[in-house]
Amino acid sequence: MRIAIIGLPQSGKTTIFNALTGAHKETGVHGTGHVGTNVAVVRVPDERMEFLRQMYNPKKFTLATVEFIDVGDIFAEKSAGKPEVATAMGLLRESDAIIEVVRVFKDDSVPHPKGSIDPQRDLREIYSELLITDLGIVEKRVDRLKKSITKPAKTQQQDKEELEMLLKCKDALEKEHGIGSVHLTDVQKKTVKSFCFLTQKPRIVVLNIGEDQLGDKTIEKGISDAAGVISMCGKLEMELEGLEEQERGEFLKDMGIDELSASKLIRLSYEILHLCSFFTVGEDEVRAWTISEGDNAPTAAGKVHTDMARGFIRAEVVHFDDLKQLGSMKDLKAHGKLRLEGKDYIVKDGDIINFRFSV
Helix, strand or coil: CEEEEEECCCCCHHHHHHHHHCCCCCCCCCCCCCCCCEEEEEECCCHHHHHHHHHHCCCEEECCEEEEEECCCCCCHHHCCCHHHHHHHHHHHHCCEEEEEEECCCCCCCCCCCCCCCHHHHHHHHHHHHHHHHHHHHHHHHHHHHHHCCCCCCCHHHHHHHHHHHHHHHHHHHCCCCHHHCCCCHHHHHHHHCCCCHHHCCEEEEEECCHHHCCCCCCCCCCCCCCEEEEECHHHHHHHHCCCHHHHHHHHHHHCCCCCHHHHHHHHHHHHCCEEEEEECCCCEEEEEEEECCCEHHHHHHHHCHHHHHCEEEEEEEEHHHHHHHCCHHHHHHCCCCEEECCCCECCCCEEEEEEECC
16 A cells, blocks of 8 residues: 655645654755655554464564655646656555645744645645646547547547547546546546546545644534545654654653554555455464455455465455454354355455465
8 A cells, every 4th residue: 555645835744754654854845846755664553463463472473564655846836847756746646545734733933835824725726736737647648549549540449438538537627626526437447547647546634733733623624525634743743753652652641642643544544445454363473464345355365475366265264353352263163253265255354364275
């Protein structure tokens, strides 16, 4: 899973990146036309995995991961024409989802480029840039298709169908509607997916608040044009990330905070992308695997090893909740909680699976 982080200058985008990843990238360089990107892989926190580690005491313990990309000032005027923009834009288009960091905190020492704090205005500007970027891609492709369909070729009919589809997309974008709002057939959806349009990706809005705004439930009201919204004090959480775990826990307890917003944001990323986790367990390794909701057993097996999918026979399945309640695999078997599932079985979040296969 790859998630790109974007935001307007002075929004605290890199601060949020540091808070999420534990990185120590320089902040305050954006807004200057800096187009460099920061990339980090983060382990996905999962209390269930901690339970399994204590139960099996494995030689190897592997959490699921998510990759965060802090994308530079790709939309800034000072960035225009820089070769790094194409690289950064490519990473953004290849991402599975987009986090839009919007400034809500007040800091006189870091003035907002627009002169005032207005999250709704900033969100409109970000979305406008995404629309313009997608429209540019559509217009280029439409021009090429219009030229190609005038010449006899084996792909002429296919080009006509693609042109018809893209003209629908163009019309939507010109009306300031994202590609995701366009009604498409299943075949057209597959074609559109190859373009990696930005307005088709799930979007999470992170409201970067100040410490004085912690606990204010009114801040998120009115932010409804994204798949998810979360408030987060980037500066505070970046500082907390640098503390030892025990010291961090004591600090959170004193502030009345249950957990860091970074953990909530990772879970929200899973939700909007319709992802879930299954586990493989044993003395050698306890590991979490990420799949899409609705994936069947052979697809899950393929995540572990392609041979398992190719030679799939059946899956031995128990659920984490049952294991936690009954305490051992032996007791699970005694209570009939261990199941043998075939190729049509849809894997559930929290399933613990042992794949049987033959190649």
